[in-house]
Amino acid sequence: MGRPPCCDKEGVKKGPWTPEEDIVLVSYIQEHGPGNWRGVPTNTGLARCSKSCRLRWTNYLKPGIKRGNFTDQEEKMIIHLQALLGNRWAAIASYLPQRTDNDIKNYWNTHLKKKLKKLQPSVGQGNYGDGSSASQSMPRGQWERRLQTDIHMAKRALSEALSPDQTPSCLSESNPSKPATQRLSYASSAENIARLLKGWMKNPPKASKTSSAITQSSNLAASASGSGHDTASSEGITTTSASKGNSTVQLFDTSFDSLLGFESLDCSSNSDFSPEATLESRQDCTGADMPLYLLEKWLLDDAATITSVEDAGVHFF
DNA sequence: AAGATCCACAACCGCGGAAAC
DNA sequence: AGTTTCCGCGGTTGTGGATCT
Numbered sequence: 001m002g003r004p005p006c007c008d009k010e011g012v013k014k015g016p017w018t019p020e021e022d023i024v025l026v027s028y029i030q031e032h033g034p035g036n037w038r039g040v041p042t043n044t045g046l047a048r049c050s051k052s053c054r055l056r057w058t059n060y061l062k063p064g065i066k067r068g069n070f071t072d073q074e075e076k077m078i079i080h081l082q083a084l085l086g087n088r089w090a091a092i093a094s095y096l097p098q099r100t101d102n103d104i105k106n107y108w109n110t111h112l113k114k115k116l117k118k119l120q121p122s123v124g125q126g127n128y129g130d131g132s133s134a135s136q137s138m139p140r141g142q143w144e145r146r147l148q149t150d151i152h153m154a155k156r157a158l159s160e161a162l163s164p165d166q167t168p169s170c171l172s173e174s175n176p177s178k179p180a181t182q183r184l185s186y187a188s189s190a191e192n193i194a195r196l197l198k199g200w201m202k203n204p205p206k207a208s209k210t211s212s213a214i215t216q217s218s219n220l221a222a223s224a225s226g227s228g229h230d231t232a233s234s235e236g237i238t239t240t241s242a243s244k245g246n247s248t249v250q251l252f253d254t255s256f257d258s259l260l261g262f263e264s265l266d267c268s269s270n271s272d273f274s275p276e277a278t279l280e281s282r283q284d285c286t287g288a289d290m291p292l293y294l295l296e297k298w299l300l301d302d303a304a305t306i307t308s309v310e311d312a313g314v315h316f317f
Numbered sequence: 318a319a320g321a322t323c324c325a326c327a328a329c330c331g332c333g334g335a336a337a338c
Numbered sequence: 339a340g341t342t343t344c345c346g347c348g349g350t351t352g353t354g355g356a357t358c359t
Binding site for chain 3: 015016035036037038050051054058087088089090101102105109
Binding site: 014015016017051052055056059060067068102103106107109110111 | 324325326329
């Protein structure tokens with residue numbers, strides 16, 4: 001039995017997140033780290049359920065997330081992995097570290113499904129249908145390989161959990177003098193928020209009280225996230241003066257003081273934080289640029305093959 | 318120009334597994 | 339051992355923007 005809904009209590013806000021909420025959430029996570037989601041709403045004062053907070057973080061605010069514009073490489077990878085794993089988006093997402101399961105799922109449902117249907121009229125009968133057929137009619141050998149994939153995921157998660165300071169080498173090369181996790185984390189959070197603010201600025205809410213703070217904040221976020229790519233700064237947002245007596249402003253000053261702990265994170269000076277550069281630099285260590293036949297081989301072959309592929313210098317984990 | 322329809326994506330919902338009690 | 343609680347996952351829905359009529 002599943003548990004009853006966690007968010008049926010009164011006063012829980014639903015719907016799109018506002019920049020204010022994002023800032024509060026990111027600020028809190030910056031301080032306490034992700035996890036213990038139940039405590040997030042109470043500790044932050046957010047009128048959101050814990051689930052919503054977790055979702056917002058994992059799907060949107062979490063550092064290192066790349067959004068939109070799936071490359072051909074990514075697309076092929078998703079198609080292959082979907083055929084192998086079925087609709088197990090979290091597992092698929094683990095091979096595309098910059099993409100969230102939700103993003104992949106959406107992309108599959110909105111783009112790839114149709115694309116494959118066009119290409120293969122008999123798609124419903126094969127592996128490239130909706131994932132259920134892939135997993136349900138999975139032969140035993142393939143099921144075992146799937147299990148093996150799960151084990152690899154678990155191993156990876158475990159090693160990450162056991163070594164919080166350890167990050168993939170590609171992420172720590174840009175500035176060896178600072179903890180890579182922190183550097184990437186906050187820079188990317190700001191980047192994500194800046195992106196959000198960009199959209200928000202197009203249709204700012206009527207409450208002018210916060211808009212000046214947000215405007216200021218967006219500039220801060222934009223500056224923190226570096227320049228030259230898709231951020232609020234590229235939209236030509238002007239800085240407006242914010243009244244220091246305004247409590248809202250103070251809130252955001254505080255939030256961004258906190259957030260801009262990452263102004264010391266050196267992200268602005270590192271042009272590699274542009275989405276494109278980040279992708280490229282990461283591909284070196286994620287295996288995203290790995291030839292697909294190797295990937296398939298790796299997924300389909302037995303453990304010995306995995307070892308040999310890794311020995312050849314290809315490391316997913 | 319206005320309304321209808323389509324599309325993409327963010328967010329919600331409910332379930333299952335696992336940990337905590 | 340049984341129950342409750344939490345987290346994560348996959349399916350689905352709602353909404354806003356884009357396109358079409």
